[in-house]
Amino acid sequence: MMAQAESPAAATFETDFWKDAKLRKAWDEIVPGEARKTLPYRLTQDAIALYCRAVGETNPLYLDEAAASAGPYGGLIAPPAIHILLMFACTPADDWMRSPGTVNAGQSWSYNIPARPGDTITLQARALDKFIKRERLFVVHDNVFFNQHGDVICCGRGQTIRPI
Amino acid sequence: MTTVNFDTLKAGDSIDGPAFAVTRDSIRLFCDASLDHNPLHLDDDYMKGDFGKTNFGGIIMHGMNNFGLITRMLTDWAMPAGAIHRRLETRWLKPVKPGDTIRPGGTIKAKQITARSRWVLVDVAVQNQRGETVAAGEAMLEFPQSAQAG
Numbered sequence: 001m002m003a004q005a006e007s008p009a010a011a012t013f014e015t016d017f018w019k020d021a022k023l024r025k026a027w028d029e030i031v032p033g034e035a036r037k038t039l040p041y042r043l044t045q046d047a048i049a050l051y052c053r054a055v056g057e058t059n060p061l062y063l064d065e066a067a068a069s070a071g072p073y074g075g076l077i078a079p080p081a082i083h084i085l086l087m088f089a090c091t092p093a094d095d096w097m098r099s100p101g102t103v104n105a106g107q108s109w110s111y112n113i114p115a116r117p118g119d120t121i122t123l124q125a126r127a128l129d130k131f132i133k134r135e136r137l138f139v140v141h142d143n144v145f146f147n148q149h150g151d152v153i154c155c156g157r158g159q160t161i162r163p164i
Numbered sequence: 165m166t167t168v169n170f171d172t173l174k175a176g177d178s179i180d181g182p183a184f185a186v187t188r189d190s191i192r193l194f195c196d197a198s199l200d201h202n203p204l205h206l207d208d209d210y211m212k213g214d215f216g217k218t219n220f221g222g223i224i225m226h227g228m229n230n231f232g233l234i235t236r237m238l239t240d241w242a243m244p245a246g247a248i249h250r251r252l253e254t255r256w257l258k259p260v261k262p263g264d265t266i267r268p269g270g271t272i273k274a275k276q277i278t279a280r281s282r283w284v285l286v287d288v289a290v291q292n293q294r295g296e297t298v299a300a301g302e303a304m305l306e307f308p309q310s311a312q313a314g
Contacts, residue, residue, distance in 0.1 A: 015201040047197075054197035055232035056184060059239065072246070080249050081235040084228045088199035100203045101215060104227040106255030106301075111248075136216055164216065 014093045023094035027137040027162040030096060030127045036141075038123040041089040045117040048078045051085055077114035083154050086115070086145055090123035097141070101163030105138070109156035113147075120148040128157065137162040168245045170282050170307040173272055179286065181237030181268035186225050188262045194229050225260040230268070230290045230299040237268045238286070238303055247284070247307045254288070254301035265293045270303065282307040 014020065052062050057079055060067035068076040091097060115121060122145070129140040139162055144155040184190075195201050203210040204224055211222050231254055238249050260266055268290045276283040283306055290299040 013199055015195075015199075017201050017203060050193075051197040051232075054190070054194045055229065055236055056182065057232075057236050059243065061243070079232075079235060080239065081228075081232045081252075084198045084200075084226075084232060098202070100210070102202060103204065103215065104256060106253075107228070107231065108251070108253035108301075110251045161215075 013088075017098050017100050020093040020098070021100060024099045025096045026099075027130060027139065027164075030130055030139055030162075032127045032129050032140075034126060036095060036125040036127070037092050038090050038125055039092055041086065041121050043078060043082070043086070043089075043115055043117060043119045043121055045076065047085060047089075048076070048082065048117055051082060052079065055079075055081075073114060073116075076117050078116065080109075080111045080114070080154065082115050083109060083143075083145055083156060086121055086123065087143065090121060090145070091125070096139075096162075097160070099163055103161040105159040105161055107156055107158035109154055111154045112152045115145070115147065115153050119153075121153070122146045122148075137164065168241060168247070170245075170247075170275070170284070173275060173284060175272055175274060177272040179237060179241050179270035179272075181233060181240075181270075183265050183267045184233055186229075186260055186262055186264045186266060188223070191223065191225050191229075191262065194226050194232075198226065198228065200226055200228070220259055220261075222261060225262075225264075227254075227256040227299070230254065230256065230260070230266070233266070233290065234268045234270075234288050234299070234301070234303070237270065238288070238305065241270075242305050245307065246310070247305050249303070250283075250306045251304040252288070252301065253303075254299050256299050258292070258296055258298040260292065260298050266290050266298060273302070281309065 125143040127139050128142040131138050142157050145153045191205050270286040270288045273285045273287050286303040288301050289297050
């Protein structure tokens with residue numbers, strides 16, 4: 001069952017971020033307020049398990065079906081910070097968040113309900129602002145993740161420094 | 165770990181997270197887990213170049229790896245008490261590189277009771293093995309009225 005845990009999205013996800021680099025918007029072309037293209041993504045238990053391994057999560061609510069079923073959520077859930085994965089899983093290869101050299105400057109996230117394995121996650125996202133500070137080009141991004149019932153899972157904002 | 169209780173928590177109480185050894189493999193694993201394959205985290209040749217006025221001198225860990233470690237610390241602390249992680253704001257202050265050992269920590273800043281619930285604000289930070297703060301921020305956790313330690 002865990003045979004594909006190493007690369008749950010490897011079959012479809014382009015890991016060479018240079019390949020589509022020219023298709024992506026530069027800072028100059030990013031329009032604050034304009035929606036980003038997004039894709040629905042089915043969150044798997046394998047993807048959750050791989051994320052847990054990467055940050056050392058051992059909580060049985062994320063990993064042990066029997067324990068999670070007896071717990072407060074009545075089944076397995078994903079860790080709150082699974083949006084780290086969802087940000088890339090729910091956006092296409094030409095999304096500017098993948099531009100090589102994009103440096104994350106900070107983020108803030110609010111959590112409503114947990115994502116669960118088997119959820120089909122959708123994202124509403126846009127650039128909210130862009131500015132120049134100390135010769136660096138910043139973009140503020142704004143994101144809301146939903147489950148298949150239309151419930152908000154989490155929402156967040158972040159700032160990235162754009163490659164010149 | 166002692167289970168926390170909203171009534172006895174007070175400003176200045178600390179939360180300790182586990183140490184995390186950063187290696188090329190841990191960064192590579194985070195690439196696979198997050199699908200963030202930015203060459204910042206993979207390509208030493210690329211990282212020999214300058215980023216504006218900054219030169220990192222080699223690959224760096226994902227900033228969001230800090231975010232994931234802080235989250236793990238907070239949920240491990242809050243969940244046994246029936247508390248819910250509601251918000252985390254972070255900013256990255258220094259790059260983290262292979263060979264570093266980082267550790268998240270938190271300090272209770274304030275408690276707040278609202279019309280329908282109870283909240284705890286926590287200052288959070290991640291430090292490296294030299295005691296330098298590499299990430300800092302603030303978290304908000306909800307202790308519902310019904311939350312019982314247990």
